[in-house]
Structures are given as structure tokens and as C-alpha cells.
Amino acid sequence: MHFLAAAHVADRLVRSAEVTERDLVVDFGAGHGAITAPLARTGAGVIAVERDPEFVRRLGIRMSDSGNVKVIPGDVRTFPLPRKAFLVVSSIPYAVSTALFRRLLTPPRTALSRAAIIVEWGFAKRVTAAVPRDLEAAWWAARFELDLVDRIPPRCFSPAPKVASAHLTIRRGEPLSGLAQRALWTVLSAAYRAPRLPARQAMSAVLAGRRAHGVLKAAGIDPAAPAGTVRPDRWAHLARRLAEDRGLHWPPLPKHLNR
Numbered sequence: 001m002h003f004l005a006a007a008h009v010a011d012r013l014v015r016s017a018e019v020t021e022r023d024l025v026v027d028f029g030a031g032h033g034a035i036t037a038p039l040a041r042t043g044a045g046v047i048a049v050e051r052d053p054e055f056v057r058r059l060g061i062r063m064s065d066s067g068n069v070k071v072i073p074g075d076v077r078t079f080p081l082p083r084k085a086f087l088v089v090s091s092i093p094y095a096v097s098t099a100l101f102r103r104l105l106t107p108p109r110t111a112l113s114r115a116a117i118i119v120e121w122g123f124a125k126r127v128t129a130a131v132p133r134d135l136e137a138a139w140w141a142a143r144f145e146l147d148l149v150d151r152i153p154p155r156c157f158s159p160a161p162k163v164a165s166a167h168l169t170i171r172r173g174e175p176l177s178g179l180a181q182r183a184l185w186t187v188l189s190a191a192y193r194a195p196r197l198p199a200r201q202a203m204s205a206v207l208a209g210r211r212a213h214g215v216l217k218a219a220g221i222d223p224a225a226p227a228g229t230v231r232p233d234r235w236a237h238l239a240r241r242l243a244e245d246r247g248l249h250w251p252p253l254p255k256h257l258n259r
């Protein structure tokens with residue numbers, strides 16, 4: 001386990017999430033409180049989740065004067081997420097990065113409003129790629145802005161890990177209605193099923209008789225570009241436009257997105 005040992009990195013992480021007293025913030029894998037302590041000073045409601053009972057006990061003592069902080073034993077993968085809007089500010093256990101991102105970003109009605117998270121460098125590069133490699137990452141990037149803010153060198157942790165880390169921020173993109181999310185899932189699934197096909201061909205089956213060429217052009221997508229090279233925000237833009245076309249029908253979202 002690699003604990004954050006650079007206070008300026010923790011402070012910058014907290015600042016980048018623009019935490020206010022009105023916010024509810026979750027720190028996942030709180031450890032000794034490298035992030036929990038600066039979060040406590042913002043005055044926000046803070047939930048520090050930690051799996052190791054001894055860390056929970058010690059962090060509870062450290063935070064006992066901060067009435068706005070609750071230290072709760074729990075596992076990142078199963079801890080019940082708040083139902084009301086919340087932020088995540090954490091240096092997370094890297095082994096559960098995908099599981100946590102899936103919980104935060106996949107559900108169509110996730111209550112996550114924004115986040116600042118330290119993750120492994122390679123993971124950050126993958127999820128912030130201009131064109132994601134897979135459908136799941138595209139679903140995240142079409143609905144949220146994921147930005148790689150900075151590289152964090154191994155020396156900022158104790159003990160120093162072998163790999164570099166990254167400061168990542170997450171913000172909600174422009175809102176998508178329920179119908180637009182259904183259109184988006186259908187469009188993305190078609191694009192990632194046939195990533196090498198020109199976008200107009202990949203989309204022809206999902207546009208029910210509409211001329212794919214014209215619809216894509218109007219949404220700012222090159223109809224001849226391979227579907228797998230189109231940026232997720234472009235697909236989201238297309239989905240918003242498609243949702244306004246009352247003549248088109250979109251299947252319900254698959255249940256697994258809500259798990």
C-alpha cells in the first residue's frame with residue numbers, strides 16, 4: 001500500500017474539486033487520512049470509507065474533533081453510495097479502480113456530481129483517451145468530462161510505488177434526458193460493435209430509415225470516419241438530437257448498467 005505523503009498534492013486535489021460547505025464528499029480508501037484531513041477543513045460533510053479496522057479506529061481518533069467527518073468501515077466495491085448528490089475526493093486503492101469507476105459512472109442516474117481522484121497513470125491515460133478503446137469507457141466519457149490534470153511522481157507516496165500516478169478530475173457533461181441516454185447507449189453500442197466501419201454504415205441499422213449521412217453531418221460527425229474514431233462527446237451530441245425526433249424509438253437501457 002502506498003500512502004500519499006505530499007501534503008501539497010492532497011491540497012491541490014481537494015482544491016480542484018471546488019468543495020464547499022454545502023457538499024457531501026466521499027473519500028474512498030481513506031487510510032491514515034492524507035485526503036480526509038484537508039477535506040475536513042473545507043467544512044463539507046465528509047464520509048471516509050476504509051476497509052482496514054485498525055485504520056478505521058486510528059482515523060476515527062484523528063478526526064474526532066471534526067464534527068463534519070464520519071469514518072465508516074466499508075469496502076469500496078460494496079459501500080452504499082449516497083442517493084443525494086455527492087463528490088468523490090480520494091487517493092484510491094488502485095486494485096479497485098475499475099470497480100469504483102463502474103459504480104460511480106455507469107448507472108444512468110448516478111448521483112456523482114464531480115470528483116478529483118488519484119489513480120494509477122496507465123488507468124488515467126486509458127479513461128481520458130480522446131477516443132476510448134471500449135464501450136464502457138465511451139459511455140463514461142460521453143456523459144462526464146474526465147480530465148488528466150497532472151502526473152504525480154512516485155516520490156510523493158510512502159513507500160514509493162513503481163509506477164507514476166495521476167490527478168484526475170471528473171465533471172458531469174451537458175445533461176442528457178432519459179431518452180437521450182437510451183439513444184446514446186444504442187448509438188455507442190453500434191459504433192463499438194463495428195469500430196472499423198464508416199460511421200454512416202455503423203449507424204444505418206439504428207436510424208430506422210433516416211439517412212445516416214445527413215443525420216451524422218448535421219451532428220458534426222464525419223459520416224466516412226471509422227465509427228471507432230468518433231469522440232464520445234460527438235456521440236452524445238448526436239444522441240441529444242436523435243432524442244428530439246419523435247419518430248425514432250430507443251430500447252430501454254440494459255439492466256446491467258444499474259448494477
Ligand SMILES: C[S@@+](CC[C@H](N)C(=O)[O-])C[C@H]1O[C@@H](n2cnc3c(N)ncnc32)[C@H](O)[C@@H]1O
Pocket residue numbers: 001002003004005028029030031032033034035049050051052055074075076077090091092093094096
Ligand atoms: C493506497 S492506500 C491510500 C490511503 C490514503 N487515501 C492515502 O492517500 O494515503 C489505500 C487504502 O485503501 C484501503 N483499501 C484497500 N482496498 C480497499 C477496499 N476494497 N475498500 C476500502 N478500502 C480499501 C487500504 O486499507 C488503504 O488504507
